[in-house]
Amino acid sequence: MSQEVTKEAPASAAAAPPAEPPRRVRVRGAALLRWVGALIAGLVVFGAFVLANGADPFAVYADIWTSTLTQPGQFQQIVLRAAPIALAGLAVVVPARAGLVNVGGEGQLIIGGVAAAGVALWLTPVASPWLIMLLMILAAMAAGAAWAGIAAAMRLVVKVNEAVTTLLLNYVALYSMLFLILGPWKDPAALGQSTSVELNDAMKLPVFAGTAIHVGVALAVVAAGAVWFALTRTTWGFRLSVVGGNAEAARRAGLPVVTLLLTALLLGGALAGLAGFIQFAGMEYKLRPTFGLTIGYVAFLASWLSRHKPLPLLLASLVLAAIAVSGNSLQIGSGLPAASVNILMGLVLLAVLGWTGPRKVRS
């Protein structure tokens, strides 16, 4: 991330006049200090929280370190968690290139999972497993794209901000799924629990030999590479960045602005739908009230942390997944609720975003 900082201030780095360095050095030094300070503050505040709950913060940090990063099983857990985060993060990255804010990864992911589950439910008795898997992928992507398409249509036709509509549609998606698993799709065999019928073993995503890692992880990596290529090496990606950088300039250059905005948001929705598919067919195998919970929001943060760049997004997804997984060891090791790592996650995010955000440089 340090390269971002030097990029922000080329003038001050290359063109610092000899008589001025004191002020410039102070500015850059201050930025570094702020970052270190914010990170330490994040850890200290969380440490205080740990202490207030009767645990030793140093032991907790040591525990998080050893339990999450030194055990192979835990590492696989992290990778499995990171894959849907990365895919749903790409659902933020692509629209962001066109200047759109997609907060709807959560809902698009759920709808993608619902579509995959629906395909499995209806076709399991009649079609071959491979065909069903292919249809599940297509249905999940189409459903995610359609869900994002609602927001895109509202933006383009009645000019409602897509950040608001995508966010609100998350609730519509969640309650639609709850309706299905509480009613029509409820598994009668799941005593008292509201879940859908578990996916047939033949249609669960295959795992790499000797590991717990399913092929959905590879799918996420390939998708990130494809998005990187599309954004940086194609005419479409170039035009998208023109629209995102200055829509008026795009309009004056005769670019199809509406089509570009639409494709960006639809592709984003399709990627989130794909995340819903791998979460369903690779991790959870059935819809339950907590299906995909918070993946879309964590993915939103991962995209911002990576400055909406597809390859750094993979790293950001891994880091956030690691923090989430460390919650389990926290619960076992020190009796704190697993969700308390979300506090640490929030503090770290605030620190890093506060540091890397572009600053106004005085001319």
Add this chain to the structure above:
Amino acid sequence: MSTDAVARARGRVGKPAALLEVRSLSKRFGEVQANWDVDLTVLPGTVHGLIGENGAGKSTLLKMIYGVYTPDEGRMFVDGAPVAPGSPADARALGIGMVFQDLRLVPALTVAENIALALPEGPRLRLTQLAARITEASEAYGLAVDPSAQVRHLSIGERQRAEILKVLMTGARLVILDEPTSVLAPQEVEALFGVVAQLRDRGLGVVLVTHKLGEVRAIADQVTVLRGGQVILNAEDPGNFSDAELVEAMVGRRVPPLAVERAAVPPRDHPVLTLAGATALGDRGHVALKGVDLAVYPGELVGVAGVAGSGQKELCEVALGLRPVTSGSVDAGDGAAVAVPEDPVADSVVPGLTVLEHMVLDGRAVPRRGLGVDWPAVGARTAVLDERVGLHMAPTRRTLSSLSGGNIQRVLLTRELGQDAALVVAAYPSRGLDVANTRRTQELLLEHRARGAGVLMVSEDLDELIAVADRIAVMHDGHVVGVVDTAGADRMSIGRLMLGGVA
């Protein structure tokens, strides 16, 4: 850079102290020596013209005097006492006042409230008392301003008077006017110069920054010429120099005058652009263009004059089909149009993209290679354009948004004016350009005209329009209030039209 080349002011030993004396000021920004060993002496009761091209270092000098920048070297004296203003507030306390080109008034507040913001008053706001003082001061200086008027209802000229009044009421004895006439109609310029003369007669010092020689001749007692950050002429009497000599001092070489010989506009057949009763809304939803009738014929250059914000922007956008008309009609034929945007940064610059990447945003088909853009082909195409247009734009790998306004303008002019089109719409084409590039841009527009294109050109500079246009359409408050043949045009009668009067 030898110091011998720098023109020195005559010694002032034994004379009364100057209001402001600047000695050997230097300022460097990275590779750019913005000011080098600059002297400037402003005496009380004089108007000092400071002239130079864009990038000559005028702004840097002013900002050092006004405490925005700290000089690398050099000294400043006010009334003979050494000073080092560290901020604009320091400068104001020393009696130095600055009237910026983009006036610093809050549109939603009244004149009195704006002035109250600038005055170091106590916690209680005594507006009635202040209004009385404003009226008193405005009578004393001949600056007619209604203290209770909301700034957003004032014309540009009135706003400028309010701003000058604000500066005077904060105790300024040296008033710096940064290109004050660029947005004014000729009548308003005359009124402004009346005020400046009055300030001079009351013993104040005035620095008038400009690049128009006519203004120096009209009002300045002394003139200082900056070029490349250095003083070329120091506090000379402008009467001792011809226009050509002053231009040569500014530019560094002779600039041949624009050719006046020009083919007549061919007999009128079908116009390339016809507006009939065109009415359109502005960005804020108000009616900005009110029933405009205008035709531009092939081989004709039509100028558009008017006080800033009279509907020129909307006129251009309607002509280009970028803004829908709410009534009336627009017919721009089916030939391609090229356009120089009125606000280059807002309309055409994509932050973070390079000059090369901007070169494909011209509405033409993009050269492709596989799924992507064929950037080498774009580069080759751009080199040909740059050669043909001759404005020597910045290297194509540079980020456009990091360039100065003049360099951005050259890139966009190269992209747009390098193409042939039936209609050329150029809004303020010479904005931010130096004398030589302004001249080249005017030539380019005339070349398009000679080729048979219809050219519509908006400018704030009436002299520029008179020099190149065949007809001038004068706008006021969204209307085209008159179309004047340039041959035999009278600046003052155009000025009256700009202000909404009858020619």
